[in-house]
Amino acid sequence: MSKKNIVSIEDRIPKLKQARKKKANRRLIFYLSIFFLLIAVIVYLQSPLSHVKTVQVNGNTFVHDTEIIEQSNLMNDTNIWTINEKEIKQAISKNPVIKSVSIDKKLPWTVKINIKEYKKVGYINKDNQYYPILGNGQLLDSLEQKTVNGDAPLLLNFTDKQVLQSMTDELKKLPSSILNIISEIHWVPSDENKKKIVLYMNDGYIVDGTIREFAEKMEVYPSIVAQLKPESKGIIHIGVGAYFESFDKKESAEEEIEDETEG
Template sequence: MSKNKFFKKKKTELTPWEALQGKKEKKSKRFDFFGNPKMISDRLPKLKKYQHHVLRQKLIIIVGSFLVIGLVALYFVSPLSKVQTINVSGEKTVSKQQVENASNLHTNDPLSSALFNKKKTLREIKKELPQVKSLTISHDKWNDVKLSIVEYDLAGYVYKNKAYYQLFLNGAVGASTFKQPVGNYPTYSKFDQPTILQSMVAQYRKIPLKIRNGISEIDYQPSKVNNQRIYIYMNDRNKVIANIDDFADKMAFYPSISSKMKEKGVVDLEVGAYSYPYNKKS
């Protein structure tokens, strides 16, 4: 035997364990788990069944997608996708029609646009009605839109141009005019500068409600040395002299001071905190 034949034979020889594993592998390819011979024809029905299952799934997905697209398209061209009516609730100082007009929403507008553009609608309303604090847009039934507003509370009435205008706690002045104030609210006179009026309202809303209810009128009375001075006329017939910038802090002392007054007079909070009768100045 030549040297080359020896090495070739040596190289192809397997160990008994390797030979056994090779036989098992060949057998597994030809027989199933139970030892029965595997036939190609046995695997074809399963393969066809799997292919049909995959095709059905794809067909369902395609048909379902077209059906959904068709329904969505049908909805958007139908009357159900348009605003039918606009209802308003929560109004106090404005009318339902004013809110609807200011919202810039109309019947037959797309319902989706009305429901998902809340911020834009609120901006439109506040341009015309600054007393509106917040807005909720919802829909009733299928396509009825509901505008629910919340208004700022009244701070009183501003007197100018021989008419009264509503003043709100956010400092906004309403557009509607009144011949007389309505309700137990103070009137603001001589506040010609909007910034001064807003500063006054900012102080007014800080004082307790009990003291607010006791105020009848607030007049802006600046002097040469003090452009913050105001006169406050109370429902109990006392007069208060104060400054706008510390009005809320100083008015906290009013109930205590007025309770000690023997007769009606002036409560001076401009510099200190003291009182004197109308017929006597100290």
């Protein structure tokens, strides 16, 4: 064997020592990094850096931001890591306007409160003032208006609270595209039907119906109107079956229309 291929132990020892030293240094750096990271985390948790500085409220229309923040009890000295989300949700959800609440934490010090309110389904007239009413039957007495916005119907003569609740339960099921074209809803109970209602539509038609299964029957209103001549005006009956009664005919002639609620 050639002497050039023989490496003595004396030559290898320095290289082994150097490799071990590099490995030990890397290990030391790793442990020191972990140590200082833990120190930084502890300092952050114990310092004002981890305190809530910003609270953002999203999705609210009827309730002001400041009221929701007060209900959340989030203070400037509240540690973002000790926030009890369940308690905050329960506190805010006590407001009858609010349907659901979710909490998002955005480090280092921002909390987002996401609100979902009950749908506004109409207006009630009291003493020449108009008050929004929600899908859960809650009347917003603090939000009086001199006029209605046209984004929900005016509910008239609903003197029975249970009947009003039934009406709002149905209205909240309607898509906004239909809800927005209803101008007025009148409760006109009769001996035969205590839940009889008459609707005045923004497109000139009148709808004769009942609160029972109203949302389901009313969803086909656009397709019913599409079957009528544009110049036709009259009453669309959506009780048992569906038919159109024209204003122009002196006689009680009725134009049958296809009832899409069947089948």
